[in-house]
Amino acid sequence: MKTVVIGGGVVGLASAYELAVAGCDVTVLEAGQCGAGASHGNAAKVALAESTPVPAPGVLLQGIKWMLRPDSPLSIRPSVAPGYLKFLLRMATHCNARDFAAGLDLHLHLGSDANELFDEYQRQGIDFEMHDRGVLLAFETKERFDEHSASLAAFESAGHVFERLHGDAVRTAEPALSERIRHGLFFPADRQIEPDSLTRALVGKLQELGATVREGVSVNSFVRSGDTVTAVVTSDAEVITADAVVVAAGVPTSGLLAKLGQKVPIYSGKGYSIDYSPAPIELRTSLTLEDARVAVTPLNGTLRLAGTMEFGSRDDNVNGVRVEAIRRSAREAFHSWGEPVGEKAPWAGSRPMTPDGLPVIGRLDIAKNAYVNSGHSMLGLTLAPGSAKVLADVMLDRRPSLSPELLARISPNRF
Ligand SMILES: Cc1cc2nc3c(=O)[nH]c(=O)nc-3n(C[C@H](O)[C@H](O)[C@H](O)COP(=O)(O)OP(=O)(O)OC[C@H]3O[C@@H](n4cnc5c(N)ncnc54)[C@H](O)[C@@H]3O)c2cc1C
Numbered sequence: 001m002k003t004v005v006i007g008g009g010v011v012g013l014a015s016a017y018e019l020a021v022a023g024c025d026v027t028v029l030e031a032g033q034c035g036a037g038a039s040h041g042n043a044a045k046v047a048l049a050e051s052t053p054v055p056a057p058g059v060l061l062q063g064i065k066w067m068l069r070p071d072s073p074l075s076i077r078p079s080v081a082p083g084y085l086k087f088l089l090r091m092a093t094h095c096n097a098r099d100f101a102a103g104l105d106l107h108l109h110l111g112s113d114a115n116e117l118f119d120e121y122q123r124q125g126i127d128f129e130m131h132d133r134g135v136l137l138a139f140e141t142k143e144r145f146d147e148h149s150a151s152l153a154a155f156e157s158a159g160h161v162f163e164r165l166h167g168d169a170v171r172t173a174e175p176a177l178s179e180r181i182r183h184g185l186f187f188p189a190d191r192q193i194e195p196d197s198l199t200r201a202l203v204g205k206l207q208e209l210g211a212t213v214r215e216g217v218s219v220n221s222f223v224r225s226g227d228t229v230t231a232v233v234t235s236d237a238e239v240i241t242a243d244a245v246v247v248a249a250g251v252p253t254s255g256l257l258a259k260l261g262q263k264v265p266i267y268s269g270k271g272y273s274i275d276y277s278p279a280p281i282e283l284r285t286s287l288t289l290e291d292a293r294v295a296v297t298p299l300n301g302t303l304r305l306a307g308t309m310e311f312g313s314r315d316d317n318v319n320g321v322r323v324e325a326i327r328r329s330a331r332e333a334f335h336s337w338g339e340p341v342g343e344k345a346p347w348a349g350s351r352p353m354t355p356d357g358l359p360v361i362g363r364l365d366i367a368k369n370a371y372v373n374s375g376h377s378m379l380g381l382t383l384a385p386g387s388a389k390v391l392a393d394v395m396l397d398r399r400p401s402l403s404p405e406l407l408a409r410i411s412p413n414r415f
Helices: 010-021 059-068 082-094 097-110 114-123 142-149 152-157 168-173 195-208 253-259 320-333 377-395 404-409
Strands: 002-006 025-030 074-076 135-139 163-166 183-187 191-193 212-215 219-225 228-234 239-241 244-247 267-276 286-289 294-299 302-311 347-353 360-363 370-374
Touching: 002 010, 010 025, 010 195, 010 244, 010 370, 010 377, 059 074, 059 082, 082 097, 082 267, 097 152, 097 377, 097 404, 114 191, 114 377, 135 142, 135 168, 142 183, 163 168, 168 183, 191 195, 191 294, 195 212, 219 253, 228 244, 244 253, 244 377, 253 370, 267 320, 286 320, 294 320, 302 320, 347 377, 360 377, 370 377
Parallel strands: 002 025, 002 244, 025 212, 074 302, 135 286, 244 370
Antiparallel strands: 135 183, 163 183, 219 228, 228 239, 267 302, 267 347, 286 294, 294 302, 360 370
């Protein structure tokens, strides 16, 4: 089956890999450089411990309260663009306990074998930087700790092991933390993956498997014959025929699917990261500073800070005030942060967000050979291998690893 995958981010490349291994004749078309979109500067975490969906009770209300705070970790840009307003209103309807629990359950299923799948990638010769340092969720206040702990039962029943830490026990787990951090949850199984090394290695493996990976090729439209897509058309008017098409284009997925006549709301949730090389402090584990909502990830020779969720942005420009808030959170959380040398240029990227906080994986109702794999919001790296498997199950009529009820929850036809 000649399959065109649109988008060479971590999700598109993992999808292409799964399909190539299954014997499909795969071509990846990437508008820019593979791995250079949202996948490039993310927090580098296989964030199993942080699989909660973005629409949580009170989240949008908090965003609205913070609207006038230029350095807040969550921001909703005011805009009257009708699609964006509808997206926010839709998200508001999912900010309740029931949908939050259902979303977490879905993520826990989709990510359940993430570590095993990444191990399998490495066994297959996909060579990338991975660490198993676990993650420490670090809290300043008991209030935030208790709020977060409300979702722990779901993690427990999904088999996740974690440890509750209070007072000095937090510093025993991570000696670099300052007195400001009073509470912690340590999840030992969480991993860290340097995302560029993963996307680079996936491209290499795809080429080894005989797949074609083309960079600088932007898909502009589709050729259809009845309910079948027969080709994609690039911005250079090149027509590339296909038996099946997978749209895995991050935030632009929504615009591409609209050209096929299917509405799938995916909007940007902009975030930032800053790399320090050499790392200013030694860490035993990766962390999330929960009050500031900043991830701190030690990688080979580098420390990465990442954070902020900005709705309504139309570009990947860096907002200096938000970046400074990320730096400040590190200064406050670590006693010997100092004035680090080796800070690299801050990066901004757009997470593909959906109104219900769940990914979009499956076949489109409006075309029998068009599929989508996108909308992974804060968890694209974590969920990429699992999502690729689910997509391949659906495309190749294999026995799906997810139940029909879970598949319906991530279907592109749910909107
Ligand atoms: C600050 C930040 C921190 C994050 N931290 C984590 C984390 O720790 N763990 C985690 O699991 N996730 C994290 N994420 C989320 C994760 O990075 C994303 O969910 C993931 O990268 C999405 O991957 P993707 O392949 O869908 O999109 P992208 O990486 O954006 O890739 C889409 C690709 O499609 C291409 N494309 C677009 N339009 C076209 C077209 N018309 N034709 C051809 N190609 C096209 C783009 O050029 C791009 O390369 C974070 C994100 C951010 C911003």
